[in-house]
Amino acid sequence: MDIPRLSRAALACAALLTAALPASAEPGRLLASQCAQCHGTNGAGPGFDELAGKSSSDLFNDMIEMKYGSIEGIMDRQARGYTDDQLQLISDYLSTLPGNGDD
Amino acid sequence: MMTLNRRQFLKLAGTASALATLPRAVHAAVAPRVVVVGGGFGGATLAKYLRMWGGNIQVTLVDANPSHFSCILSNLVVTGALPMSRITLGFDSLINNHGIAVMQGQAVAIDAPGNTLTVKTASGNLILPYDHLVLSPGIDFVAPAGNWKPNLTPHAWRAGSQTILLKKQLAAMRSNETFVMTVPKAPYRCPPGPYERACVVADYLKRKGHTGAKVLVLDANAGITAEPEAFGHAFNVAHAGIIEYVPNATVLSVDSDTRSIVTTAKTVNGAKVLNYIPNQRASAITKGLPHDSTRFVPVDPLTYGTAKYPNIHVIGDSCTVPASDGKAVPKSGHMANSEAKICADAIVRSFTGEPPDINIATSSACFSPITNRTSSWLSANFIYGDIFDANGKVKGKGMHRVDIGEAPENMIDGDSYQDMFTWADSIFADSFM
Numbered sequence: 001m002d003i004p005r006l007s008r009a010a011l012a013c014a015a016l017l018t019a020a021l022p023a024s025a026e027p028g029r030l031l032a033s034q035c036a037q038c039h040g041t042n043g044a045g046p047g048f049d050e051l052a053g054k055s056s057s058d059l060f061n062d063m064i065e066m067k068y069g070s071i072e073g074i075m076d077r078q079a080r081g082y083t084d085d086q087l088q089l090i091s092d093y094l095s096t097l098p099g100n101g102d103d
Numbered sequence: 104m105m106t107l108n109r110r111q112f113l114k115l116a117g118t119a120s121a122l123a124t125l126p127r128a129v130h131a132a133v134a135p136r137v138v139v140v141g142g143g144f145g146g147a148t149l150a151k152y153l154r155m156w157g158g159n160i161q162v163t164l165v166d167a168n169p170s171h172f173s174c175i176l177s178n179l180v181v182t183g184a185l186p187m188s189r190i191t192l193g194f195d196s197l198i199n200n201h202g203i204a205v206m207q208g209q210a211v212a213i214d215a216p217g218n219t220l221t222v223k224t225a226s227g228n229l230i231l232p233y234d235h236l237v238l239s240p241g242i243d244f245v246a247p248a249g250n251w252k253p254n255l256t257p258h259a260w261r262a263g264s265q266t267i268l269l270k271k272q273l274a275a276m277r278s279n280e281t282f283v284m285t286v287p288k289a290p291y292r293c294p295p296g297p298y299e300r301a302c303v304v305a306d307y308l309k310r311k312g313h314t315g316a317k318v319l320v321l322d323a324n325a326g327i328t329a330e331p332e333a334f335g336h337a338f339n340v341a342h343a344g345i346i347e348y349v350p351n352a353t354v355l356s357v358d359s360d361t362r363s364i365v366t367t368a369k370t371v372n373g374a375k376v377l378n379y380i381p382n383q384r385a386s387a388i389t390k391g392l393p394h395d396s397t398r399f400v401p402v403d404p405l406t407y408g409t410a411k412y413p414n415i416h417v418i419g420d421s422c423t424v425p426a427s428d429g430k431a432v433p434k435s436g437h438m439a440n441s442e443a444k445i446c447a448d449a450i451v452r453s454f455t456g457e458p459p460d461i462n463i464a465t466s467s468a469c470f471s472p473i474t475n476r477t478s479s480w481l482s483a484n485f486i487y488g489d490i491f492d493a494n495g496k497v498k499g500k501g502m503h504r505v506d507i508g509e510a511p512e513n514m515i516d517g518d519s520y521q522d523m524f525t526w527a528d529s530i531f532a533d534s535f536m
Binding site: 025029030031033034036037038039040041045046047048071073074077078080081082083086089 | 505508514
Protein backbone atom coordinates (compact mmCIF):
# COMPACT_ATOMS: atom_id res chain seq x y z
CA MET A 1 0.00 0.00 0.00
CA ASP A 2 1.36 3.42 -0.94
CA ILE A 3 1.08 5.04 2.48
CA PRO A 4 2.46 8.50 1.73
CA ARG A 5 0.14 8.97 -1.23
CA LEU A 6 -2.87 7.80 0.76
CA SER A 7 -1.91 9.99 3.70
CA ARG A 8 -1.74 13.04 1.49
CA ALA A 9 -5.08 12.14 -0.02
CA ALA A 10 -6.63 11.56 3.38
CA LEU A 11 -5.38 14.86 4.71
CA ALA A 12 -6.57 16.68 1.61
CA CYS A 13 -9.90 15.01 2.08
CA ALA A 14 -10.00 16.19 5.70
CA ALA A 15 -9.17 19.73 4.62
CA LEU A 16 -12.05 19.72 2.18
CA LEU A 17 -14.34 18.42 4.88
CA THR A 18 -13.23 21.16 7.24
CA ALA A 19 -14.25 23.73 4.64
CA ALA A 20 -17.70 22.15 4.37
CA LEU A 21 -18.29 21.75 8.11
CA PRO A 22 -21.57 23.02 9.45
CA ALA A 23 -21.29 26.60 10.65
CA SER A 24 -22.20 27.43 14.22
CA ALA A 25 -25.90 28.07 14.54
CA GLU A 26 -26.94 31.72 14.45
CA PRO A 27 -28.89 32.84 17.52
CA GLY A 28 -32.62 32.63 16.91
CA ARG A 29 -32.38 30.22 13.98
CA LEU A 30 -33.68 27.17 15.82
CA LEU A 31 -36.44 29.10 17.62
CA ALA A 32 -37.51 30.81 14.37
CA SER A 33 -37.66 27.47 12.57
CA GLN A 34 -40.71 26.72 14.72
CA CYS A 35 -42.60 29.40 12.76
CA ALA A 36 -42.04 27.51 9.50
CA GLN A 37 -44.82 24.92 9.95
CA CYS A 38 -47.32 27.74 9.24
CA HIS A 39 -45.23 30.44 7.54
CA GLY A 40 -42.96 28.36 5.31
CA THR A 41 -39.32 27.35 5.61
CA ASN A 42 -37.23 30.40 6.62
CA GLY A 43 -40.49 32.35 7.00
CA ALA A 44 -40.79 32.70 3.22
CA GLY A 45 -44.03 30.79 2.57
CA PRO A 46 -46.11 29.03 1.49
CA GLY A 47 -48.39 29.69 4.42
CA PHE A 48 -49.79 32.52 6.49
CA ASP A 49 -48.15 36.01 6.53
CA GLU A 50 -44.62 36.08 5.17
CA LEU A 51 -42.15 36.77 7.98
CA ALA A 52 -38.77 36.80 6.22
CA GLY A 53 -37.21 40.21 5.76
CA LYS A 54 -39.78 42.10 7.83
CA SER A 55 -38.44 44.64 10.29
CA SER A 56 -37.44 43.16 13.61
CA SER A 57 -39.33 45.79 15.60
CA ASP A 58 -42.56 45.23 13.61
CA LEU A 59 -42.35 41.47 14.10
CA PHE A 60 -41.55 41.81 17.80
CA ASN A 61 -44.27 44.39 18.48
CA ASP A 62 -46.88 42.33 16.61
CA MET A 63 -46.04 39.20 18.57
CA ILE A 64 -46.02 41.03 21.92
CA GLU A 65 -49.44 42.44 21.08
CA MET A 66 -50.71 38.94 20.26
CA LYS A 67 -49.12 37.42 23.36
CA TYR A 68 -50.64 39.88 25.81
CA GLY A 69 -53.91 40.63 23.95
CA SER A 70 -57.19 38.73 23.83
CA ILE A 71 -57.56 35.55 21.77
CA GLU A 72 -58.70 36.49 18.27
CA GLY A 73 -56.97 33.73 16.36
CA ILE A 74 -54.59 30.80 16.65
CA MET A 75 -51.50 33.04 16.46
CA ASP A 76 -52.59 34.80 19.67
CA ARG A 77 -52.17 31.43 21.34
CA GLN A 78 -48.89 30.55 19.63
CA ALA A 79 -47.33 33.88 20.70
CA ARG A 80 -48.00 32.84 24.33
CA GLY A 81 -45.66 29.90 23.76
CA TYR A 82 -42.43 31.92 23.93
CA THR A 83 -40.70 34.20 26.44
CA ASP A 84 -40.34 37.85 25.45
CA ASP A 85 -36.59 37.27 25.01
CA GLN A 86 -37.32 34.37 22.67
CA LEU A 87 -39.72 36.52 20.64
CA GLN A 88 -36.92 39.11 20.30
CA LEU A 89 -34.43 36.48 19.08
CA ILE A 90 -36.99 35.15 16.59
CA SER A 91 -37.77 38.66 15.30
CA ASP A 92 -34.10 39.59 14.94
CA TYR A 93 -33.32 36.38 13.06
CA LEU A 94 -36.33 36.53 10.70
CA SER A 95 -35.54 40.15 9.81
CA THR A 96 -32.17 39.04 8.37
CA LEU A 97 -33.72 36.51 5.96
CA PRO A 98 -34.50 37.22 2.31
CA GLY A 99 -38.25 37.34 1.77
CA ASN A 100 -40.26 37.14 -1.44
CA GLY A 101 -41.70 40.62 -0.90
CA ASP A 102 -45.09 39.11 -0.09
CA ASP A 103 -47.25 40.23 2.80
CA MET B 104 -13.86 9.26 -4.41
CA MET B 105 -11.53 7.50 -2.03
CA THR B 106 -13.19 6.03 1.02
CA LEU B 107 -11.42 5.20 4.24
CA ASN B 108 -13.00 4.33 7.50
CA ARG B 109 -12.23 6.38 10.57
CA ARG B 110 -9.66 3.94 11.98
CA GLN B 111 -7.70 3.80 8.72
CA PHE B 112 -7.63 7.57 8.53
CA LEU B 113 -6.46 8.03 12.10
CA LYS B 114 -3.75 5.44 11.55
CA LEU B 115 -2.59 7.20 8.40
CA ALA B 116 -2.72 10.62 9.97
CA GLY B 117 -0.74 9.14 12.82
CA THR B 118 -1.60 11.71 15.45
CA ALA B 119 -4.88 10.52 16.87
CA SER B 120 -4.30 12.30 20.18
CA ALA B 121 -3.89 15.67 18.50
CA LEU B 122 -7.16 15.12 16.70
CA ALA B 123 -9.06 14.09 19.80
CA THR B 124 -9.94 17.64 20.73
CA LEU B 125 -11.24 18.50 17.27
CA PRO B 126 -14.91 18.20 16.39
CA ARG B 127 -15.85 14.74 15.26
CA ALA B 128 -16.47 15.71 11.66
CA VAL B 129 -12.80 16.66 11.33
CA HIS B 130 -11.63 13.22 12.41
CA ALA B 131 -13.92 11.48 10.02
CA ALA B 132 -12.34 10.51 6.75
CA VAL B 133 -15.80 10.43 5.27
CA ALA B 134 -18.50 13.03 5.81
CA PRO B 135 -20.60 12.43 8.93
CA ARG B 136 -23.42 10.02 8.21
CA VAL B 137 -26.95 10.28 9.54
CA VAL B 138 -29.50 7.59 8.76
CA VAL B 139 -33.17 8.45 9.24
CA VAL B 140 -35.92 5.83 9.52
CA GLY B 141 -39.39 6.97 8.45
CA GLY B 142 -40.34 9.58 5.84
CA GLY B 143 -43.29 11.13 7.62
CA PHE B 144 -43.43 14.66 9.03
CA GLY B 145 -40.67 13.94 11.57
CA GLY B 146 -38.20 12.08 9.36
CA ALA B 147 -38.64 14.25 6.28
CA THR B 148 -38.19 17.46 8.29
CA LEU B 149 -35.18 16.06 10.12
CA ALA B 150 -33.49 15.04 6.86
CA LYS B 151 -34.22 18.38 5.19
CA TYR B 152 -33.05 20.57 8.09
CA LEU B 153 -29.89 18.50 8.62
CA ARG B 154 -28.98 19.22 5.00
CA MET B 155 -29.93 22.91 5.34
CA TRP B 156 -27.98 23.43 8.56
CA GLY B 157 -25.40 20.67 8.51
CA GLY B 158 -22.87 21.43 5.78
CA ASN B 159 -21.57 18.17 4.33
CA ILE B 160 -23.55 15.73 6.49
CA GLN B 161 -24.62 12.72 4.40
CA VAL B 162 -28.27 11.95 5.03
CA THR B 163 -30.02 8.72 4.06
CA LEU B 164 -33.79 8.54 4.55
CA VAL B 165 -35.26 5.04 4.73
CA ASP B 166 -38.97 4.49 4.12
CA ALA B 167 -40.96 1.41 3.18
CA ASN B 168 -43.04 3.37 0.65
CA PRO B 169 -42.13 5.41 -2.44
CA SER B 170 -44.05 8.40 -1.02
CA HIS B 171 -45.72 9.42 2.22
CA PHE B 172 -49.47 9.45 2.78
CA SER B 173 -50.30 12.26 5.20
CA CYS B 174 -52.64 11.56 8.09
CA ILE B 175 -53.20 15.33 8.16
CA LEU B 176 -56.34 15.99 6.02
CA SER B 177 -56.92 12.23 5.62
CA ASN B 178 -60.36 12.31 7.30
CA LEU B 179 -61.47 14.49 4.38
CA VAL B 180 -60.32 11.76 2.00
CA VAL B 181 -62.48 9.28 3.94
CA THR B 182 -65.55 11.47 3.30
CA GLY B 183 -64.63 12.02 -0.35
CA ALA B 184 -64.07 15.77 0.09
CA LEU B 185 -60.44 15.42 -1.07
CA PRO B 186 -58.68 12.96 -3.41
CA MET B 187 -55.79 10.72 -2.26
CA SER B 188 -53.42 12.82 -4.38
CA ARG B 189 -54.03 15.73 -1.97
CA ILE B 190 -52.37 13.79 0.88
CA THR B 191 -49.67 12.03 -1.18
CA LEU B 192 -46.31 13.66 -0.45
CA GLY B 193 -43.36 12.65 -2.61
CA PHE B 194 -39.68 12.59 -1.72
CA ASP B 195 -38.52 14.19 -5.02
CA SER B 196 -37.71 17.58 -3.53
CA LEU B 197 -35.82 16.03 -0.63
CA ILE B 198 -33.70 14.15 -3.17
CA ASN B 199 -33.27 16.82 -5.85
CA ASN B 200 -33.26 20.06 -3.86
CA HIS B 201 -31.70 18.88 -0.61
CA GLY B 202 -29.31 16.11 -1.66
CA ILE B 203 -30.87 13.45 0.56
CA ALA B 204 -30.43 9.79 -0.41
CA VAL B 205 -33.83 8.11 -0.16
CA MET B 206 -33.82 4.33 0.19
CA GLN B 207 -37.02 2.35 -0.19
CA GLY B 208 -36.98 -0.50 2.28
CA GLN B 209 -37.97 -1.71 5.71
CA ALA B 210 -35.62 -0.98 8.62
CA VAL B 211 -35.40 -4.39 10.31
CA ALA B 212 -32.52 -4.36 12.83
CA ILE B 213 -30.24 -1.96 14.68
CA ASP B 214 -26.73 -2.95 15.75
CA ALA B 215 -26.37 -0.22 18.36
CA PRO B 216 -22.81 -1.02 19.55
CA GLY B 217 -21.72 -1.42 15.93
CA ASN B 218 -23.57 1.71 14.71
CA THR B 219 -25.29 0.04 11.77
CA LEU B 220 -28.88 -0.32 10.56
CA THR B 221 -30.06 -3.27 8.47
CA VAL B 222 -32.60 -2.41 5.79
CA LYS B 223 -34.58 -5.03 3.90
CA THR B 224 -34.92 -3.88 0.29
CA ALA B 225 -36.15 -5.37 -2.98
CA SER B 226 -32.52 -6.24 -3.76
CA GLY B 227 -31.80 -7.90 -0.41
CA ASN B 228 -30.61 -6.72 2.99
CA LEU B 229 -28.37 -3.66 3.09
CA ILE B 230 -26.29 -2.59 6.07
CA LEU B 231 -26.02 1.15 6.60
CA PRO B 232 -23.29 2.50 8.91
CA TYR B 233 -24.19 5.69 10.78
CA ASP B 234 -22.74 8.27 13.15
CA HIS B 235 -26.27 9.18 14.24
CA LEU B 236 -29.45 7.17 13.70
CA VAL B 237 -32.78 8.99 13.91
CA LEU B 238 -35.93 6.89 14.26
CA SER B 239 -39.15 8.60 13.22
CA PRO B 240 -41.17 5.47 12.51
CA GLY B 241 -44.61 6.56 13.73
CA ILE B 242 -46.78 4.15 15.68
CA ASP B 243 -47.49 0.46 15.91
CA PHE B 244 -50.79 -0.99 17.10
CA VAL B 245 -51.50 -3.12 20.16
CA ALA B 246 -53.67 -6.02 18.97
CA PRO B 247 -56.91 -6.52 20.92
CA ALA B 248 -58.21 -9.84 22.19
CA GLY B 249 -60.39 -11.68 19.71
CA ASN B 250 -60.18 -11.86 15.96
CA TRP B 251 -58.84 -8.56 14.65
CA LYS B 252 -58.32 -8.14 10.90
CA PRO B 253 -57.58 -4.55 9.89
CA ASN B 254 -58.20 -5.41 6.24
CA LEU B 255 -61.86 -6.06 7.15
CA THR B 256 -62.31 -3.40 9.85
CA PRO B 257 -59.94 -0.57 8.90
CA HIS B 258 -58.35 1.70 11.51
CA ALA B 259 -57.26 4.25 8.87
CA TRP B 260 -54.87 5.55 11.54
CA ARG B 261 -51.99 5.18 9.11
CA ALA B 262 -52.96 6.82 5.86
CA GLY B 263 -52.86 4.98 2.53
CA SER B 264 -54.76 1.84 1.58
CA GLN B 265 -56.52 1.93 4.97
CA THR B 266 -57.89 5.40 4.18
CA ILE B 267 -59.30 4.15 0.87
CA LEU B 268 -60.85 1.08 2.49
CA LEU B 269 -62.64 3.14 5.14
CA LYS B 270 -63.81 5.58 2.47
CA LYS B 271 -65.36 2.70 0.47
CA GLN B 272 -67.08 1.28 3.54
CA LEU B 273 -68.50 4.68 4.46
CA ALA B 274 -69.71 5.23 0.88
CA ALA B 275 -71.64 1.94 1.09
CA MET B 276 -73.61 3.07 4.16
CA ARG B 277 -77.35 3.75 3.88
CA SER B 278 -80.18 4.98 6.12
CA ASN B 279 -80.52 3.54 9.62
CA GLU B 280 -77.04 1.96 9.55
CA THR B 281 -74.37 2.57 12.18
CA PHE B 282 -70.71 3.58 11.87
CA VAL B 283 -68.96 2.38 15.05
CA MET B 284 -65.57 3.79 15.93
CA THR B 285 -63.19 3.70 18.88
CA VAL B 286 -60.97 6.31 20.51
CA PRO B 287 -57.76 4.65 21.75
CA LYS B 288 -56.52 5.00 25.31
CA ALA B 289 -54.19 8.04 25.53
CA PRO B 290 -51.41 8.51 24.58
CA TYR B 291 -52.18 7.93 20.92
CA ARG B 292 -51.42 9.65 17.58
CA CYS B 293 -53.33 12.90 16.98
CA PRO B 294 -55.47 13.54 20.09
CA PRO B 295 -58.28 15.43 18.25
CA GLY B 296 -58.26 13.05 15.24
CA PRO B 297 -60.90 10.50 16.31
CA TYR B 298 -63.38 13.22 17.35
CA GLU B 299 -62.74 15.04 14.08
CA ARG B 300 -63.47 11.81 12.22
CA ALA B 301 -66.74 11.31 14.11
CA CYS B 302 -67.78 14.85 13.12
CA VAL B 303 -66.97 14.66 9.41
CA VAL B 304 -68.52 11.18 9.10
CA ALA B 305 -71.71 12.42 10.81
CA ASP B 306 -71.73 15.45 8.53
CA TYR B 307 -71.29 13.18 5.48
CA LEU B 308 -74.18 10.90 6.50
CA LYS B 309 -76.41 13.92 7.03
CA ARG B 310 -75.49 15.50 3.69
CA LYS B 311 -76.13 12.20 1.87
CA GLY B 312 -79.63 12.13 3.35
CA HIS B 313 -79.10 8.80 5.11
CA THR B 314 -81.89 9.28 7.65
CA GLY B 315 -81.39 7.41 10.88
CA ALA B 316 -77.74 6.62 10.16
CA LYS B 317 -75.62 7.00 13.30
CA VAL B 318 -72.03 7.35 14.48
CA LEU B 319 -71.28 5.54 17.72
CA VAL B 320 -68.05 6.73 19.39
CA LEU B 321 -66.60 4.30 21.96
CA ASP B 322 -63.95 6.25 23.87
CA ALA B 323 -61.47 4.32 26.05
CA ASN B 324 -60.81 7.57 27.92
CA ALA B 325 -62.94 9.18 30.63
CA GLY B 326 -63.85 12.10 28.38
CA ILE B 327 -62.98 13.94 25.18
CA THR B 328 -59.16 14.19 25.23
CA ALA B 329 -58.74 17.21 22.94
CA GLU B 330 -60.81 20.31 22.11
CA PRO B 331 -63.52 19.30 24.60
CA GLU B 332 -65.52 22.51 24.02
CA ALA B 333 -65.54 22.31 20.22
CA PHE B 334 -66.23 18.59 20.00
CA GLY B 335 -68.61 18.58 22.98
CA HIS B 336 -70.65 21.27 21.21
CA ALA B 337 -70.46 19.41 17.90
CA PHE B 338 -71.62 16.14 19.46
CA ASN B 339 -74.43 17.76 21.47
CA VAL B 340 -75.61 20.43 19.05
CA ALA B 341 -74.30 20.42 15.47
CA HIS B 342 -74.40 16.61 15.11
CA ALA B 343 -76.99 15.91 17.82
CA GLY B 344 -79.06 12.83 17.10
CA ILE B 345 -76.38 11.39 14.81
CA ILE B 346 -73.34 11.01 17.09
CA GLU B 347 -73.69 8.95 20.25
CA TYR B 348 -70.66 9.42 22.51
CA VAL B 349 -69.77 6.74 25.10
CA PRO B 350 -66.81 7.42 27.45
CA ASN B 351 -64.94 4.83 29.59
CA ALA B 352 -65.35 2.19 26.88
CA THR B 353 -62.30 -0.01 27.33
CA VAL B 354 -62.15 -2.52 24.49
CA LEU B 355 -62.32 -6.14 25.67
CA SER B 356 -62.47 -7.91 22.30
CA VAL B 357 -62.97 -7.35 18.60
CA ASP B 358 -64.31 -9.71 15.92
CA SER B 359 -63.64 -8.28 12.49
CA ASP B 360 -65.49 -11.09 10.65
CA THR B 361 -68.80 -10.13 12.28
CA ARG B 362 -67.88 -6.44 12.82
CA SER B 363 -68.54 -6.84 16.51
CA ILE B 364 -66.88 -5.20 19.51
CA VAL B 365 -67.16 -5.71 23.25
CA THR B 366 -66.23 -2.85 25.58
CA THR B 367 -66.66 -2.22 29.30
CA ALA B 368 -69.41 0.31 28.50
CA LYS B 369 -71.21 -1.14 25.47
CA THR B 370 -71.27 -4.12 23.14
CA VAL B 371 -72.11 -3.91 19.44
CA ASN B 372 -72.72 -6.86 17.12
CA GLY B 373 -72.81 -6.53 13.37
CA ALA B 374 -72.01 -2.86 12.87
CA LYS B 375 -72.28 -1.71 9.27
CA VAL B 376 -68.81 -0.18 9.59
CA LEU B 377 -66.41 -0.97 12.45
CA ASN B 378 -63.66 1.62 12.47
CA TYR B 379 -61.68 0.08 15.32
CA ILE B 380 -58.67 2.30 16.10
CA PRO B 381 -56.42 0.22 18.36
CA ASN B 382 -54.30 1.35 21.28
CA GLN B 383 -50.82 2.36 20.21
CA ARG B 384 -47.16 1.87 21.05
CA ALA B 385 -43.73 2.75 19.70
CA SER B 386 -42.84 1.20 16.37
CA ALA B 387 -41.28 -2.28 16.43
CA ILE B 388 -37.92 -0.95 15.18
CA THR B 389 -37.44 0.62 18.64
CA LYS B 390 -37.68 -2.76 20.39
CA GLY B 391 -34.04 -2.84 21.55
CA LEU B 392 -34.43 0.54 23.29
CA PRO B 393 -35.94 1.09 26.75
CA HIS B 394 -39.70 1.78 26.77
CA ASP B 395 -41.81 3.48 29.43
CA SER B 396 -45.08 2.26 30.95
CA THR B 397 -47.03 3.78 28.03
CA ARG B 398 -44.98 1.65 25.56
CA PHE B 399 -43.11 4.60 24.03
CA VAL B 400 -39.39 5.48 24.13
CA PRO B 401 -38.26 8.13 26.65
CA VAL B 402 -35.85 10.65 25.11
CA ASP B 403 -33.58 13.51 26.16
CA PRO B 404 -35.61 16.68 25.47
CA LEU B 405 -32.51 18.55 24.23
CA THR B 406 -31.34 16.00 21.65
CA TYR B 407 -34.05 13.30 21.39
CA GLY B 408 -31.22 10.86 22.11
CA THR B 409 -32.04 7.68 24.01
CA ALA B 410 -30.69 6.73 27.42
CA LYS B 411 -28.26 3.98 26.50
CA TYR B 412 -27.30 5.22 23.03
CA PRO B 413 -27.19 9.04 22.78
CA ASN B 414 -26.50 8.77 19.03
CA ILE B 415 -29.79 6.89 18.50
CA HIS B 416 -32.56 9.46 18.49
CA VAL B 417 -36.34 8.92 18.49
CA ILE B 418 -38.62 11.74 17.34
CA GLY B 419 -42.35 12.03 16.69
CA ASP B 420 -45.05 9.58 17.69
CA SER B 421 -42.70 6.84 18.97
CA CYS B 422 -41.04 8.98 21.68
CA THR B 423 -42.04 10.22 25.11
CA VAL B 424 -40.71 13.69 25.94
CA PRO B 425 -40.33 14.43 29.65
CA ALA B 426 -43.16 16.84 30.50
CA SER B 427 -45.18 18.11 33.44
CA ASP B 428 -47.83 15.72 34.79
CA GLY B 429 -51.13 16.09 32.94
CA LYS B 430 -49.45 18.25 30.28
CA ALA B 431 -48.02 15.65 27.92
CA VAL B 432 -46.41 16.54 24.62
CA PRO B 433 -48.97 15.43 22.00
CA LYS B 434 -48.18 12.99 19.21
CA SER B 435 -48.88 14.86 15.98
CA GLY B 436 -47.36 15.56 12.59
CA HIS B 437 -46.87 19.19 13.59
CA MET B 438 -45.08 18.21 16.80
CA ALA B 439 -42.92 15.68 14.92
CA ASN B 440 -41.82 18.48 12.57
CA SER B 441 -41.09 20.66 15.61
CA GLU B 442 -39.05 17.97 17.37
CA ALA B 443 -37.16 17.19 14.15
CA LYS B 444 -35.69 20.71 14.13
CA ILE B 445 -34.48 20.43 17.75
CA CYS B 446 -32.95 17.03 16.96
CA ALA B 447 -31.32 18.28 13.71
CA ASP B 448 -29.77 21.26 15.48
CA ALA B 449 -28.44 19.03 18.28
CA ILE B 450 -26.87 16.61 15.78
CA VAL B 451 -25.21 19.46 13.87
CA ARG B 452 -23.87 20.81 17.16
CA SER B 453 -22.47 17.41 18.07
CA PHE B 454 -20.43 17.48 14.88
CA THR B 455 -19.13 20.99 15.57
CA GLY B 456 -18.36 20.14 19.20
CA GLU B 457 -21.00 22.45 20.70
CA PRO B 458 -23.40 21.47 23.49
CA PRO B 459 -27.11 21.28 22.62
CA ASP B 460 -29.13 24.51 22.74
CA ILE B 461 -31.21 24.86 25.91
CA ASN B 462 -33.17 27.91 24.76
CA ILE B 463 -35.68 25.78 22.86
CA ALA B 464 -39.43 25.62 22.28
CA THR B 465 -41.73 23.14 20.55
CA SER B 466 -45.31 23.48 19.44
CA SER B 467 -48.29 21.84 17.87
CA ALA B 468 -51.05 23.59 15.99
CA CYS B 469 -53.78 22.04 13.92
CA PHE B 470 -57.17 22.57 12.36
CA SER B 471 -59.99 20.04 12.80
CA PRO B 472 -62.95 20.06 10.42
CA ILE B 473 -66.33 19.87 12.16
CA THR B 474 -68.39 19.86 8.92
CA ASN B 475 -67.51 20.17 5.21
CA ARG B 476 -67.49 23.96 5.62
CA THR B 477 -66.29 24.66 9.16
CA SER B 478 -63.23 23.90 11.22
CA SER B 479 -61.98 24.25 14.76
CA TRP B 480 -58.32 24.61 15.79
CA LEU B 481 -56.01 23.58 18.61
CA SER B 482 -52.73 25.10 19.75
CA ALA B 483 -50.15 23.87 22.32
CA ASN B 484 -46.71 25.24 23.20
CA PHE B 485 -43.79 23.92 25.24
CA ILE B 486 -40.58 25.54 26.53
CA TYR B 487 -37.56 23.72 27.92
CA GLY B 488 -37.06 24.11 31.67
CA ASP B 489 -38.41 22.79 34.95
CA ILE B 490 -41.26 20.30 34.72
CA PHE B 491 -43.70 19.65 37.53
CA ASP B 492 -45.58 16.79 39.16
CA ALA B 493 -49.32 16.89 39.90
CA ASN B 494 -48.67 18.80 43.16
CA GLY B 495 -46.69 21.52 41.41
CA LYS B 496 -43.35 20.24 42.67
CA VAL B 497 -40.36 20.34 40.32
CA LYS B 498 -39.64 16.79 39.14
CA GLY B 499 -36.87 17.46 36.62
CA LYS B 500 -36.13 19.12 33.30
CA GLY B 501 -38.16 18.74 30.17
CA MET B 502 -40.64 20.46 27.89
CA HIS B 503 -43.12 22.34 30.07
CA ARG B 504 -46.44 23.20 28.48
CA VAL B 505 -46.79 26.97 28.76
CA ASP B 506 -50.00 27.37 26.75
CA ILE B 507 -52.84 25.35 25.29
CA GLY B 508 -56.13 26.43 23.80
CA GLU B 509 -58.79 25.61 21.26
CA ALA B 510 -60.82 27.82 18.94
CA PRO B 511 -63.51 29.81 20.75
CA GLU B 512 -67.01 28.98 19.47
CA ASN B 513 -67.21 32.09 17.25
CA MET B 514 -64.05 30.99 15.40
CA ILE B 515 -65.36 27.55 14.42
CA ASP B 516 -66.28 28.75 10.96
CA GLY B 517 -65.55 28.88 7.25
CA ASP B 518 -62.50 31.10 7.69
CA SER B 519 -60.92 28.44 9.90
CA TYR B 520 -61.84 25.82 7.28
CA GLN B 521 -59.88 27.81 4.66
CA ASP B 522 -57.02 28.37 7.15
CA MET B 523 -56.81 24.58 7.53
CA PHE B 524 -55.63 24.30 3.91
CA THR B 525 -53.15 27.16 4.28
CA TRP B 526 -51.71 25.42 7.34
CA ALA B 527 -51.62 22.01 5.62
CA ASP B 528 -49.90 23.39 2.52
CA SER B 529 -47.37 25.16 4.71
CA ILE B 530 -46.46 22.17 6.88
CA PHE B 531 -46.42 19.87 3.84
CA ALA B 532 -43.92 22.21 2.18
CA ASP B 533 -41.82 22.83 5.30
CA SER B 534 -41.45 19.08 5.77
CA PHE B 535 -41.20 17.73 2.21
CA MET B 536 -40.24 20.53 -0.21
